[in-house]
Amino acid sequence: MGVELLTIGTELLLGQIVDTNASWMAQRLAEAGIDVFYKSTVGDNWGRIEAAIRLAMSRADVLIMTGGLGPTEDDLTREVLAAVLNRPLRLDQAVLQHIEERFARRRVAMAENNRKQAMVPEGAEVLHNPRGTAPGLLLKSDGRVLVCMPGVPSEMKPMMLDQVIPKIRDVFGIRSRIVSRVLKACGISESTLDQRIGDYFREMRNPTIGVLAHMGEIHVRLTCKGEDPAEIARLLDDLEVKIRERLGHLIFGRDDERLEAVVGKLLRERAATLALAESCTGGLIASRLTDVPGSSDYVERGVVAYSVPAKQQLLAVSPELVRAHGVVSLEVAKAMAEGIRRQAGTTFGLATTGIAGPTGGTPERPVGSVCVALAWESGSGAREFRLLGEREQVKYRGAQMALEILRRHLLGIPMDEV
């Protein structure tokens, strides 16, 4: 059996919206052992949507559409699909109630045009959308399955994973699957990693291994094919053990684990608390750490000391120290970390000072120079980095290095192993 993906929206063809849905869906389907044969995109145009649906019904067993389910005039998917299948649209009271409740929760009056999102073609199964107003639809016709989902990724993704994929596997009796696992490292180079585990590229056939550099991280991807989830998990576990033997604690996490969550978990396990003194990272470390639910248990406070007076007033960094070493220096970073730790009474103080750019660089300390310091009960340490990229990348990578330095300290790994 084969799937066709159809993403709908003029903004995808002409505009600045990057169509991330089609490739995301293709990947999730591949993992579920479901082949994607065709991917296509059409604009918000009745004739072209109709032609695309008819073509898909002539060559695919499953058609998965996203987009065109919104309340505005250019949203046509529901209406075209009903017309092609000759199924009248009916108002679904349960869907209407769901939409009305969402507006009530936001304390906003529901506009009349939102009612059309509650229209459902006869015989369609409604796919509940807990994150938005437009429900998904699943129809069966002549042995084929047709699915519509909203184009908003945060609404489409859980609907795809929790409802659409299990139903397709069930209808077509699919048993095989592909499972990937990603091991993540930070602060070491892609080439170094390649030298340490390059032999596994040649040896391994199932699972296979790939290495990919992301911003401030290196990902080692293990990919395994099979039918039995337990057997796949065992093969992945075996290879993961081998790779961890070579890389040890340099691997900070797996799959969707984020560095800020890993650091948070380590702090929580040790009942430790953290205060931040950020200059060049501008609050990004605090923001990333507080993205993690429950982080208020260990993030006590943060200070963005962007100006020199703020550094003096909030962190007790002396003007003499700044004059002697420069504001971007290991010494000032340490004083910031020690200052915030003392003030907040936390287990750790973590500080950054640097030049995020695009201006402010000097021959001695070019744009991308970032000093990170950590203060703990019995001492402090600091390290200087030269980070590449634009301002936002320097901020992100600086935050990444700061979190990694804290993680390494918590696990007793040397701060400067690369």
Add this chain to the structure above:
Amino acid sequence: MGVELLTIGTELLLGQIVDTNASWMAQRLAEAGIDVFYKSTVGDNWGRIEAAIRLAMSRADVLIMTGGLGPTEDDLTREVLAAVLNRPLRLDQAVLQHIEERFARRRVAMAENNRKQAMVPEGAEVLHNPRGTAPGLLLKSDGRVLVCMPGVPSEMKPMMLDQVIPKIRDVFGIRSRIVSRVLKACGISESTLDQRIGDYFREMRNPTIGVLAHMGEIHVRLTCKGEDPAEIARLLDDLEVKIRERLGHLIFGRDDERLEAVVGKLLRERAATLALAESCTGGLIASRLTDVPGSSDYVERGVVAYSVPAKQQLLAVSPELVRAHGVVSLEVAKAMAEGIRRQAGTTFGLATTGIAGPTGGTPERPVGSVCVALAWESGSGAREFRLLGEREQVKYRGAQMALEILRRHLLGIPMDEV
């Protein structure tokens, strides 16, 4: 003439990497009046890459490839292309020097396998890559143009815009183009916007109009086709004026303008300074504002007062006030804004307190309740929001509303117009 896009990398077919390059390139090409006929993806496999290149050479005038130019063993694009075209690979000294300099700047030793990134097929034009080690390549063969670019988006995108698209337009004498312009609003609903400018959907044919909701923003997209850039700009200007007549200052920006940059520009124009007191947004407002180059001129400091002691110690918020109204209240938000403004001696103090979730909600103040307050010389104001979404979305939307409240104050727009 027609273009084929080929994205290369096993991680695109099977993995968790979303292929944003193909759709991004398709859109940029469409804007440049260049038709894309085919989009395909292959893994890091010699036979399949070779077959895909041969197929493209049989059906397209231009083949644009991304990926597979890295230093590791699974990167094959350069070698396969050289073999298909029967062009020997030669070491390019200028490219090698560029790679060596990048490693020297990062103070990292260059691994031997990075040398292969300096190998260039005979007769290829090297496309300079200021942001990475792997250069792009452009070859002409039998009237066709073949292009290879790195798969890393931040390296590929400037190469595509600055080098590849102008060269293709030049070779094939392309004159027409499609230009889009996006007008952005914040704090008003999609349905409201639709009601105010919905008649333009029906009237306008060139430019056309589309409305799209993004996280915490609404985008009105104007799309115009033509040959003469001045004529296109005139048509877009005319329609923009009409839309602004209906929406006024509710439109905060255009195209890539971000709310944090718009607010920064307004602060700079007024020689005003800002201090932040964040609770539920956890440093995100500070981080977004400091993403903007030069923001150190107006962002004086920020405080992430996550704990109640931090709110007292750093912002002088009295425990009595917290006890009387609750920590998430208009009163506490105002006290935070006034406290940080007084302490920092800035023109404005901006504060947030709320419940980002997933826990901590009450029947009275559910998850997503966010109070935003602004303090200025002669007073202060606050507004409460009920924001939908997961923790990170609540944080983002809370930051968005805080920035919008400051923007509206700076322009004299009522804080609560929706």
